[in-house]
Amino acid sequence: xxxxxxxxxxxxxxxENAAPRQPDxxxxxxxxxxxxxxxxxxxxxxTSRRLYGxxxxxxxxxxxxxxxxxxxFLDIWRTSARFDPDRGSAMSWMLTIAHRKAVDRVRSAxxxxxxxxxxxxxxxxxxxDITAEEVERSLDAQRVRQALASLxxxxxxxxxxxxxxxxxxxxxxxxxxxxxxxxxxxxxxxLIRLRDTLxxxx
Amino acid sequence: MNADIHGLSGAYxxxxxxxxxxxxxxxxxxxxxxxxxEVASLRAAAVELxxxxxxxxxPALRDSVLRxxxxxxxxxxxxxxxxxxxxxxxxxxxxxxxxxxxxxxESRRRRVRPMTWLVAAAAAAVLLIGGIVWSPWDDGGxxxxxxxxxxxxxxxxxxQRFEKTIDGAKATIVRSKSLGKAVIIADNMPAxxxxxxxxxxxxxxxxxxxxxxxxPHEAKPTVSMVLDGDASKYKGVGITVEPAGGSPEPTxxxxxxxxxx
Numbered sequence: 210x211x212x213x214x215x216x217x218x219x220x221x222x223x224x225e226n227a228a229p230r231q232p233d234x235x236x237x238x239x240x241x242x243x244x245x246x247x248x249x250x251x252x253x254x255x256t257s258r259r260l261y262g263x264x265x266x267x268x269x270x271x272x273x274x275x276x277x278x279x280x281x282f283l284d285i286w287r288t289s290a291r292f293d294p295d296r297g298s299a300m301s302w303m304l305t306i307a308h309r310k311a312v313d314r315v316r317s318a319x320x321x322x323x324x325x326x327x328x329x330x331x332x333x334x335x336x337x338d339i340t341a342e343e344v345e346r347s348l349d350a351q352r353v354r355q356a357l358a359s360l361x362x363x364x365x366x367x368x369x370x371x372x373x374x375x376x377x378x379x380x381x382x383x384x385x386x387x388x389x390x391x392x393x394x395x396x397x398x399x400l401i402r403l404r405d406t407l408x409x410x411x
Numbered sequence: 412m413n414a415d416i417h418g419l420s421g422a423y424x425x426x427x428x429x430x431x432x433x434x435x436x437x438x439x440x441x442x443x444x445x446x447x448x449e450v451a452s453l454r455a456a457a458v459e460l461x462x463x464x465x466x467x468x469x470p471a472l473r474d475s476v477l478r479x480x481x482x483x484x485x486x487x488x489x490x491x492x493x494x495x496x497x498x499x500x501x502x503x504x505x506x507x508x509x510x511x512x513x514x515x516x517e518s519r520r521r522r523v524r525p526m527t528w529l530v531a532a533a534a535a536a537v538l539l540i541g542g543i544v545w546s547p548w549d550d551g552g553x554x555x556x557x558x559x560x561x562x563x564x565x566x567x568x569x570x571q572r573f574e575k576t577i578d579g580a581k582a583t584i585v586r587s588k589s590l591g592k593a594v595i596i597a598d599n600m601p602a603x604x605x606x607x608x609x610x611x612x613x614x615x616x617x618x619x620x621x622x623x624x625x626x627p628h629e630a631k632p633t634v635s636m637v638l639d640g641d642a643s644k645y646k647g648v649g650i651t652v653e654p655a656g657g658s659p660e661p662t663x664x665x666x667x668x669x670x671x672x
Binding site: 241242243244246249250253254257258259260261262263265266271275278279282283286287288289290291296297298300301304305308309312313316317347349350352353354356357368371372373375376377378379381392393394396397398399400401403404407409 | 418419420421422424425426427428429451452453454455456457458459460461462463464465466467468469471472473475476477479480481483484485486487488489579599601605
């Protein structure tokens, strides 16, 4: 766990949260595309906490999380020229790549050992598993937690199982004991509310 | 149908679709600007959640990432040149599909996703099959066990190889005209949806589909099967999702079409 207390309560965390010193991630990606390794190192420093934290959350096993995060960064480097700022922020692009990889990893790990695994056995602790220890104390984290709180409990459960659990909407439906088709609606409604509460467009 | 598929935007934005649904939704996405906007905005919202899970990675990660990138050349930008339809070589070096970008399925089909460990593992599995053939230590000695039907096709002098990648899954068809046989090797293929099977079809020169069998259910990264029928007279292979047990003719659009050309 990172100790944030070195920073005064109102001051932003280092790296991605340091608004005034926040590097332009899109610019760093463009420089990376030209082979600028120093730019990529900066990009890494600005994004690694969110990217690694996301991957760890989905994959859960720290050793695998490290591998997946490394693959994600390598892909980001390799495909940096493909980043299109018209389609979203650089952070969103990078984290989407990492998320997809993390999900692929947990699903394939499952496919490899898909036996008598019952969902119930693994999920009790998964549905609402943002624990106080894991939680960031940055302003952004607080903002996100408030936004999450504005979702209905079922929306929140569905969104978290899908995003952090890496489950498909059909699996989410089974986990929550709701009809097939309902989960996808809850995920979408939950995300829409999250988006609107956070006041973001795209 | 449209309203229905539109409703998948949220699940798509958080990677909560299975591979078949994802392929279907992406086909839709290519022609639905509304969904494109919605997916982008929902992704941006989902990504905000990571503020609450941020975690400092082990310092070793930074070192290995930076060491590794030094050995890899970033891909060039997409220049908008259409190019040819993309043979196997083009497929291998084709631009990587970043999930954040919306790409119509047609172009997506020609792209290869980043080489994950899994794909690498699947590739290794293929090499394992192929290794029997091309390994330098294979002296073709008489000790060899008889070849399986799959090996015969792969080893045939006139063996031709056709590949298609969809969302990290790869279907490889190896065909030998002289043997009149073809084999499908599926890497990293997800399980068929509940109550469904993946059915393989030969495509007649006139476009009609003839069943070539059902993919076996095996929880292995690489599954192969010899196709039913004389492979020399068809022009391609298609894969569809069918009700369990298969159908006499396809009841849904193919999730992949692989032409012998």
